[in-house]
Amino acid sequence: MKKFFALLLAVVMVLSLTACGGSGKTETAPAAETAPAAETAQASGTAETAEAEAWKPTKTINIYMTHGAGGDTDYMGRKLAEALEKVLGVSVVVTNVTGSNGATCMQQYKDGDTDGYTLIATNTAALTGNEATGMVDFGYTAFEPVAVYGMQSGENIVVPANSPYNTLDDLIEASKANPGTIRYGISTGGGVYIQACVLTNIGGAQFNIVDVGDGAARLNALLGDSVDATSLPYSTAAQYIEAGQLKSLCTCLSKAPDLLPDQRAASETIPELVIDTEYVVLAPKGTPANIVKALNDAILEATSTEEWKQMVNDYCLQNPFVLNVEDTIANLKEQRDLFQSFVPFL
Amino acid sequence: MILQGLSAVLQPMTILLVAIGVAVGIIFGAIPGLTATMAIVMFLPVTYSMTSAQGISMLMALYIGGISGGLISAILLNIPGTPSSVATCFDGKPMANKGEAGKALGTGVVFSFIGTVIGIGLLMVLAPVLCDFALKFQAYEYCALAVFSLSMVIALTGRDMPKGLISAVIGALLATVGLAPVDSKPRFTFGTYQLNNGFALLVLLIGLFAISEVMAYAESVRKNQGYTIETNYKIRGAGFSIKEGLAQTKNAIVSALIGVGIGILPGIGGGVSCMIAYTVSKNTSKHRELYGTGIMDGVVASETANNATIGGAMIPLLSLGIPGDAATAMLLGGLQIHNVAPGPLIYQKSGEVVYAIFFAMVLSAIFMLIFMLFGMRFFVSVLKIPKNFLLPVIVVLCGIGAIGNANNLFDTYSMVAFGLMSYLLIKSKIPTVPMILGFILGPTFETNLRRVSQLASSDPFYRHPIFCVLIVATVLVVIFSTRANLKDARRAQEEELAEMEKMKAAGSDGE
Structure with missing residues (x-):
């Protein structure tokens, strides 16, 4: 009985610490006043920089x-x-x-x-x-x-390994040849959505864009043949690429990651497609x-x-x-x- | 590789971490408002600095402890500790009221263990086969599965079907608050960004079950209570006889399979599996009228299923890298941080870690069984604490849990509002459990319906046999449950009439 209460208390204490962290949404009114003050301090010249650089945190x-x-x-x-x-x-x-x-x-x-x-x-x-x-x-x-x-490590545009497309150009050309037949999986609202909009509006791709959900769900849909192509974080796709189940057409970074220099970048096909x-x-x-x-x-x-x-x-x-x-x-x-x-x- | 995995788990440090994990998990699970997911969230950063076997073993221990602990408060207080033990209340609390709290707890604990072990067994043996099955579930199949699961509401509510449906619809409507699935348009947010995230399941759950329970108790606090609280619970062994346990074999196996099945499908989770297992168990039982009055069968179905869901949920997580719920999503993060990439190559690349996970799960299940069986007499003594003291503490803990959900005070206000709503609903005799199902499954249905409508042009429904089977099954469930419910209602009405006539007759005799 005592033990149970001791445990309860311990949990309460641990949690109240976290809770305090969360309720840190304190009075914010003075923020607006300090902002111009800070600017003037900065503007008033370098005389104060010695003092300024001395700022060191003293609490959490x-x-x-x-x-x-x-x-x-x-x-x-x-x-x-x-x-x-x-x-x-x-x-x-x-x-x-x-x-x-x-x-x-x-x-x-x-x-x-x-x-x-x-x-x-x-x-x-x-x-x-x-x-x-x-x-x-x-x-x-x-x-x-x-x-x-x-x-x-970036997002990659990926297709199943047995797909006939090897580059982003292939994929876009194929979608133009048969508009609306290539299913491209996205999650509406996020970076992948922006990517798909760029592919369509700037790259001229004519996919059937379908919402699938987050990275894990897009992987699921691609493996389950519910979409023909999608974009996945490299970390999610890496093992499947290595296992020969998926292939990556390109990365959406402006250039391939430092430790994976061989990848093509999407911006080689569509210059604006940089995430x-x-x-x-x-x-x-x-x-x-x-x-x-x-x-x-x-x-x-x-x-x-x-x-x-x-x-x-x-x-x-x-x-x-x-x-x-x-x-x-x-x-x-x-x-x-x-x-x-x-x-x-x- | 198997031996490597075993030796990684059988280090003193790892065993200690598993023991701590299970104990903390049970506490988080037992306290309404704190869930297995939260335990994992809190401890995930702690595991960053451990070895992969240690870190992952501890996370597994927290997960198993957390799911199992929920039965304690469900049985003793009628407040489910986690969403996974909602259905445990149905028969667990009536058992406790009858003075069989020890038996109910013992049943819950032992069958949680059995469920966990069945789940782990299937995970170890059948993972690749089951994965292929899980991959067949895409937008169409999910859409039908959501409809099918919602049809269980009708079977679940029994005689008062309209009220059950009202409750389920309210749940589904509450789930529409926030950014809409697919297009992220804000709905019912009244311009406040706080509502953009919608309501968390946890917050709704605490409001519905904990706050309203406290309010209901507050009503009777000054009344002289008609019954005396049984303080002398004798618990011998697990609280039930071997014969009673063996009689549950079929029920446990069916429930475990339901649990594993739902676990494999990403996005459904323990909250639904316990309710479906309970409903199936009730509808296939020879004494279905006894469900809800406090019989072992109900506790067995719910607790076996929710723990079997753990093994099920690990299958797509390990073999595909696809997490099924919030807790497994955390585990995925935990694995990746330790440079274990779940997916098709996991056995080749990190085989020893996979076996370490299996052994850690078995070890956690054993610790869970030991801790909870030994702890039972302490848990039961909670009932000796006058509720005037106990319930305020629980409300505070719930408040903390609601804040801890996303470190957001707004969730606490929502919790209180749901409590008030729930109290009013209970006053109008509307059951609140279907609301949870509506709340979980409504968005699954909506999201997948919208996806299906995007797909339909190039991918018609008749190419999806699972979809068709599920829809036919739904129609059958609705027809049969409705008929059974109507029959029950008629019988009850006749009995009531007979009773009244008898009383009348007795009354006129007396005069």
Whole structure:
């Protein structure tokens, strides 16, 4: 009896810790006021930079993760948190706030505390894709981007191994010859949907586009002969390609992953078809520039280790890809402009 | 390879982690509001730093413990600890009311173990064959399967068919809130982004069963209770005799097969398997009128099926890399993080890990059996705690569970709202269980119906034999259940009339 209560209590305590993390949606009104203040501080010149660079966290940093545990975005975020703890000397806690391809979390924390202890970790396809498809009405400019810190192994356009098509051109030509007969599996609203829209509207493909669902469901449909072609994360398709059950026509990254250099890129056929999904850390709008800079420096340092390189090589099949603040913003802008150019036919 | 797998699991550290995993899983399963999925979510990051055998063994232990633990609160409190044990309440709680809490728990635990073992057995032996079968299930087949499962609602509700249907429809309607499947258009969100995600099954479940149970109790708290609480539960062994156990053989095997069958099909899960197994068991039984009054058969059907679903769900996960529900989706992530890629090559590339998983599952099942049988006397003593103290604690735990679902306070408000709704429904004698089925299957039906409509132009329905069989089966189930229900209703009415006449006669005699 006592034991049972002790257990109950223990569980309550453990959970209340998590719960506290979750209820961190505190008063956000002052954010708007601090934003101009931060800008003026920045504008008032370099006199303050000595002081500014001295920003060091003294308490726990909370990273709100837009995607669920078990996925690649979560894994990378947690690995980054682990590495950051060593550099910063404070705890870095990752909390998953999931839903709507990350939109729930971003909406909830975009106006969060601007003291540098509240950060958001997500991927760029969710950030720019949700804006392009109209799921949310804000993009990266609603945040202070901190750093792009990795590149995904990408999505590949795949067909069954016994299919007569060997390149993306074959597939598109065949669909033009017999419009509406090639079933192309997608999940509406996400990156794969954007991809299919580009294939149709820019590439001129005439598929019968059918909604199938997430990556696992698309794999299921392709194996079960419910679709003729689809797009899968490389990590999902790899084993089937190796086993000779599927073949990859191309990757949708701008160039093949560093550790798999032999793949063709979709952009060789359709220049606009580039979906570079990167992992990114954001701070709520109005977080002072010196704090953003300090966090970015910490991320650059944390990801410069051999251990990080090994992890990224194994998990993403990529070399480390970490950008400073200016490059991060430029990179996000480029990706947003590209995605926005698709808006008319999404 | 088999020996490598065995030796990876039989390390002291791994055994310890499995034991911890099972214990934590049982606690998460037993507490309404905390589920097996949550236990896995919480511990998944912890396993990142373990070896693959350790990490995966622990996740399996959490999964098996979590699914099994749900029966405790279902039987003792009439609140299912997880969606998978909804049907355990039907006969588990009446048994406890009759003073047979120990027997109900023992039955649940032993048959959970049997279900798990049957599931693992089929997983080990038949995985490749069953995978081919699972791949035949695409949009058409799912669409028909959802309709077929929904038709079980009619059989489930018994005499009060219209009220059961009302409940199922409300469930299906609640599931339409949020971004629509296929085209992601927001529906019934009233402009708040919080509603974009729709309602989580967990939140609905706590609202329907836990909150309303507390409110119903609050009604009677000041009334003098007519019965005394039996505090002296004698539990010997598993609480039931070997003979009673053997009499359940057929029921257990059928339920286990239903559990495995539903487990293999991605996206349906334990919440549905326990209800379908219960319904099938009831409708094929010789004493169907006793179901719901507190007989072992009901507990056996529900608990065997939901645990057999575990083995079933692991089949497509390991052999195809396709997760069947939220919990197995977490496990997929856990495997990938340890560089084990589920799929056709898993036996060749990570054979020792696959066997480690099998042994970890067997070990977890054994730990589960031991912990729960020994723990039973402690669990039963929960009933000795005055409900005035117990229920508020449960409400708090439910609130925490609802927040923990997605770290979102909004879910707690929804939970309370569903509690109020459920209370009103219970007051109007509308059963809430069909709502869960409607809530789970409504979206499956809608999503796949929309997909079918996209496919229909190049892929007509008569090319899908499973689809046709399921539709015919649905029609038959509806006709037969309706007839049986009407007969039951008529008989009950006649009995009532006879009773009234007898009373009248007795009354006039007295005068």
